[in-house]
Amino acid sequence: MTINPVFTNAKPLAAPDARRQFEADVVAGLSAPRKFLSAKYFYDAAGSDLFEAITRQPEYYPTRTELDILDAKGAEIAALLPERASLVEFGSGSTVKVRRLLVHRPDLGAYVPVDVSETFLRSEAQALAVDFPNLAIAPVAADFTRAFTLPEGLSRQGVAGFFPGSTIGNFEPPQATHLLAHFGRVLGRDAILVVGVDLVKDKAVLDAAYDDAAGVTAAFNRNLLVRIQRELGAILDVDGFDHRAFFDPAESRIEMHLVSRAAQTIRLGAHVFTFAEGETIHTENSYKYTREGFRTLADAAGWTPCAVWTDPDDLFSVHALRRL
Incomplete structure (x- = not known):
């Protein structure tokens, strides 16, 4: 191999x-x-x-719930990615979530994980390459919140983004709008962006999770x-x-x-x-957002909603957006 x-x-x-x-x-x-x-x-x-x-604690629902959504709806989500797309994951960390999409799209042109830790990037990329030997993998060691350049040779006709984990929730709403607009500039017109977003729910559930x-x-x-x-x-x-x-x-x-x-x-x-x-x-x-609240935020950043998937208990959501 x-x-x-x-x-x-x-x-x-x-x-x-x-x-x-x-x-x-x-x-x-x-x-x-x-x-x-x-x-x-x-x-x-x-x-x-x-x-x-x-993420392994019984009170902490976000990771396992998002994984459940990706397991159940991964084929639908992956089907929205353009043919031969280059998939850019912002703040990639572990590849455990993106693998749920890659198994449904063996035809992807490239996977571009972006993270500040060069050592961890290389380790995860090498492990991923063993399981997906036909996938071009081009890690970018950079702060995804700042301007950076995608690797040369990627198809600009089919670029998509992946931002799981509800990391968007760590930003003040104006900063989150700015970040989504920044992703749009990186990915270009007509790009698809898949984002994990935690939902508003009972206060006791949220307090216990943290x-x-x-x-x-x-x-x-x-x-x-x-x-x-x-x-x-x-x-x-x-x-x-x-x-x-x-x-x-x-x-x-x-x-x-x-x-x-x-x-x-x-x-x-x-x-x-x-x-x-x-x-x-x-x-x-x-x-934490309502589905409608996040769509409003995304719209202000130049993205239009395509689809949203949630778990049966409405704890978590995965949104697909298209760049205007």
Whole structure:
């Protein structure tokens, strides 16, 4: 069996630059009147492992529900992709979801996973090539939220996008609109985009999904502090912060926070950040949409709805959109 060659088209930040950016973002977030940290820093190696563990918790429905939809409706979804299309997956990570589409479209021209981790990209691409030896695989190491160039030689007549996992919910609605418009510029006119979108539902179900009984999500949240301590040399008490997650119906979003157990400080270089007891660091939002609400958002970004699939309990949705 021949493994397809893999390519890297765009380089991520070099390690020193990435560290400087991480530190600058932490300083900016902890200096804000309402302290925050960017959710993109959750995903170091330990954070990625913890997130995989979260997806296996009984309370966390999104991953298994989306997989169920892709298993049940994968043929219908894949049928919307243009013939010989190049399929671009934004923030690809694991290939577990895209495989549900690839099995129904062996005629795809290429698969282009886009992610910031070049090492993980290569590993996943090589594993995928073993199972799909006739598929051209061209990984792009890049931040999918920023401008990047698709690999040369891809057919511009048939390009499609895949953005599963309800990652769109991690962006404020105006940012989500901007991101979908950005995807449209990357993919071009008449492109198809398949997006996973979590749905509004009972508050108790949502609260439990982000605060599992085993404490895995709590460890995932506190891992941000572990990273800051380990990679930036900050002086802080990781155990001095509790995990808090709750659904805010007015904003239609889950909020995750780290809550200071007592008055304390975090020291990072020359910076000292003081915390009162109960003061929080806002670490993540996860917006939940109605089907109609997401369609309105997509329309504002230049996409028109083609189809939507949900599970029997209306927990999760997969949308197909076409670029206007």
